Amino acid sequence: MTKTVLVVGLGLIGGSVALALQKAPDVRVIGYDVDEVTMKIAKQINMIEYGVKTVQEGAEQADVIIFATPVSITVEHLNTLPSWDLKERVIVTDTGSTKQAVMAAGQALRARGITLVGGHPMAGSHKSGVTAAKPHLFENAYYILTALDEQDRWAVDELKRLLRYTHSKIVEVSAEEHDHMTAVVSHFPHIISASLVHQLQQEDADYPMAKLLAAGGFRDVTRIASSNPSLWRDITLQNRDKILEQLTKWQQEMERVKDILQAGIPQHVEQYFGDAKKLRDSLPFSGGALFSTFDLQVDIPDYPGVISVVTGLLADENISITNLRIVEAREDVYGILVISFQTEEDRLRAQTCIETRAKFETHIA
Structure with missing residues (x-):
């Protein structure tokens, strides 16, 4: 039986969740965003199967509703849900950075027969918007779930089965924690x-x-x-x-x-x-609350064309770069080229490539 997932808010976070869920079998992802252009782009890049005209329209079709909106907007929607004709065992969740206000609204929803499990994928990017969304954004990042209590265990387990396609590390804590x-x-x-x-x-x-x-x-x-x-x-x-x-x-x-x-x-x-x-x-390199940029620092000699040498080597290995910059003034290191990558795997591949082929020293900050 195909489950319908509604994603409300198709920016970086909501869009990345929607893209990741495209890999889930028997799941249909539909979407809503206040910006019509965003909805058109989401449909064009197969982020969603189709867009809905209102949140209510999509919510009444959904088995799972994911609010990827600012917490204040999410709470407004949560307060409105009881007046809509939702499915009997619909699961509601969010992606907000704070949980206690959302869970307070969830307590009120429970009294109306609606189950909410708070969520927070702890990953991000320096970019924003629908075009910045990536299906692998949450890989190896922590994805926090907060339930009211064990009464909602069935919903937590169902969300875990669904969200495993984000390849994140799903953990459960209380809203206060x-x-x-x-x-x-x-x-x-x-x-x-x-x-x-x-x-x-x-x-x-x-x-x-x-x-x-x-x-x-x-x-x-x-x-x-x-x-x-x-x-x-x-x-x-x-x-x-x-x-x-x-x-x-x-x-x-x-x-x-x-x-x-x-x-x-x-x-x-x-x-x-x-x-x-x-x-x-001793801290981990990735998976924390602040988004990782996967930067690699390269000690480069000062001669014309040295940057093109480095980027050329990475191109030969088909390693994508998201950003690069030169650190010109720093008290502890000199001649530093800082290269940013999308994933930890790309950074490690780049480090090996540069050290073995260009013989430049590299550092992971």
């Missing part, structure tokens, strides 16, 4: 990243050259500050309490750093950096 952990490793770091950029701006009047030096390590550290401001406004407000907890702990940590520096004991300063390096080096 999810929002706490994402505050620590995603939401709070975005605020810190933005604050570093603001601090650079404050120094600009007296030290205008600082912006030029920021082309290296500073730019890497603050990459996530370039994320969509409206999106992060919503995420920050939705998870405000958890983020405020982290900011309080951050202030306490900064006071500890001040004490270490004021004491001026060299061994303690070195130990502070050493402890951080040990933990940072």
